[in-house]
Amino acid sequence: xxxxxxxxxVRLYGLTGGRARALGEAFDLVAIVTTVSVxxxxxxxxxxxxxxxxxxxxxxxxADIAAQLRVPLNxxxxxxxxxxxxxxxxxxxxxxxxxxxERIYREVLHGIRRL
Amino acid sequence: MEFAGSEPGVRAVAxxxxxxxxLVAGGFGVGKTTMVGTISEIRPLHTEELLSDRGIxxxxxAGVEAKITTTVALDFGRITIRDGLWLYxxxxxxxxxxxxxxxxxxxxxxxxxxxxxxxxxxxxFPAVDYFEQRGLPFVVAVNCFDGARRHDPTKVRRALGLTGxxxxxxxxxxxxxxxxxxxxxxxxxxISGEFx
Numbered sequence: 001x002x003x004x005x006x007x008x009x010v011r012l013y014g015l016t017g018g019r020a021r022a023l024g025e026a027f028d029l030v031a032i033v034t035t036v037s038v039x040x041x042x043x044x045x046x047x048x049x050x051x052x053x054x055x056x057x058x059x060x061x062x063a064d065i066a067a068q069l070r071v072p073l074n075x076x077x078x079x080x081x082x083x084x085x086x087x088x089x090x091x092x093x094x095x096x097x098x099x100x101x102e103r104i105y106r107e108v109l110h111g112i113r114r115l
Numbered sequence: 116m117e118f119a120g121s122e123p124g125v126r127a128v129a130x131x132x133x134x135x136x137x138l139v140a141g142g143f144g145v146g147k148t149t150m151v152g153t154i155s156e157i158r159p160l161h162t163e164e165l166l167s168d169r170g171i172x173x174x175x176x177a178g179v180e181a182k183i184t185t186t187v188a189l190d191f192g193r194i195t196i197r198d199g200l201w202l203y204x205x206x207x208x209x210x211x212x213x214x215x216x217x218x219x220x221x222x223x224x225x226x227x228x229x230x231x232x233x234x235x236x237x238x239x240f241p242a243v244d245y246f247e248q249r250g251l252p253f254v255v256a257v258n259c260f261d262g263a264r265r266h267d268p269t270k271v272r273r274a275l276g277l278t279g280x281x282x283x284x285x286x287x288x289x290x291x292x293x294x295x296x297x298x299x300x301x302x303x304x305x306i307s308g309e310f311x
Contacts, residue, residue, distance in 0.1 A: 012165075020165075028219070028222065028223065029136070029203075029205075029219065029220065030134035030135070030136055030201075030203055032132045032133070032134060034132075059132040059199070061134040061201065061203065063160070063162060063189075063191055063203065063205075064160070064193070066162040067160035067161060067162045067191075068160075072162065072163040072164060072165045072186065073162050073163065073164045073189070074164055074165055075165070076162075092132070094133065094134065094135075094223050100225075100305060100306065100308075102306055104133065104135070104200065105225065105302055105305060105306050106306065107196055107197070107200060108135060108196055108200070108202055108225070108302055109299060109302045109303060109306070111194065111196035111197065111200075111202070112194065112196075112202070112295055112298050112299050112302065113295070113299060115154070115194065115291070115295055
C-alpha cells in the first residue's frame with residue numbers, strides 16, 4: 001500500500017467512519033479478545049466486526065485478528081473498541097509491568113524445548 | 116462453543132489465555148524474518164500500522180481525518196505452548212523513526228533477541244542501547260551466514276560495548292534447533308533475573 005493510492009484507505013476508513021483512533025482504554029498487540037455470547041443487533045456492524053465476533057469465540061490476540069482480517073492494526077483497534085463499547089467482546093490486557101511470572105516462563109521454556 | 120461456566124464441572128473457555136511477546140531486533144537484512152519463520156508454527160503473519168501526518172505516536176484525541184502518509188510493516192510468528200498460552204515473535208521495524216512502535220512492542224515483553232551480523236555489528240548498536248536502557252532482558256544472537264567468520268563471543272561482547280550480562284549466542288537462523296537454542300537462552304536469562 002502506498003500513500004498515493006487512496007483506494008484501500010478510503011475503504012479502510014470507511015470501516016471506521018473515518019476514525020483513526022480506538023475508543024476507551026488502550027490495549028496491547030497481544031491483548032486477548034474474547035466474544036461475549038449475548039444476543040445482539042447486527043445493525044451498524046460491518047462485515048469485519050462480524051468476522052471478529054466469529055474469530056474470537058476462541059480467545060484471540062489482537063495481532064492475530066489484524067493479520068486474519070488483513071486490516072491494519074490501528075483500524076483493527078478501532079473495530080475492536082467498537083465491539084467492546086457495545087459489550088460484544090472483552091479485551092484482556094496482558095500485565096504491562098516487567099515482573100515475571102516464573103511458572104509461565106518455565107512452561108514457555110519447556111514448550112520451546114519440546115518443539 | 117460453551118460459555119456458561121457457572122455450573123460445577125463445566126469448563127470455562129480458556130479464561131486465563133495469555134500471549135507473551137519476544138521481540139526480534141537487528142539491522143536490515145540480518146535475518147529477522149527468517150528467524151521468525153524458522154520457528155513459527157504458522158507462516159509469518161503480516162500486518163501494518165498506518166501512520167498519520169498528525170505526528171507519530173502523538174495521541175490524537177480528536178481522532179478524525181488523519182491523513183495517512185506511510186505504513187509500518189510488522190511481521191510476526193507464533194508458537195503455541197499449550198491451549199491458552201502462546202508465544203509471539205515480533206520482528207521489529209528497522210527504521211529509527213519507528214521507535215514508538217518498539218515502545219509498544221517492548222511493553223510487557225518477555226525479552227528480545229538482537230540479531231547481529233559480525234560484518235555489520237554497528238547495525239546492532241541501536242537495539243542493544245534500547246533494550247539496555249529499558250532493562251528488558253535480551254540476548255545477542257550472532258547469525259553465522261555462510262562464509263562469515265565464526266566470531267569469538269568475547270570479542271563480539273567487547274565490540275558491542277555490552278555493559279550487562281546479556282548472553283551471546285552464535286546461531287544460524289535457518290536452523291530450527293539453533294533458533295530454539297537462542298530462545299531457550301533468552302527465556303532462561305529472563306527467569307534468572309540477572310539483567311535487572
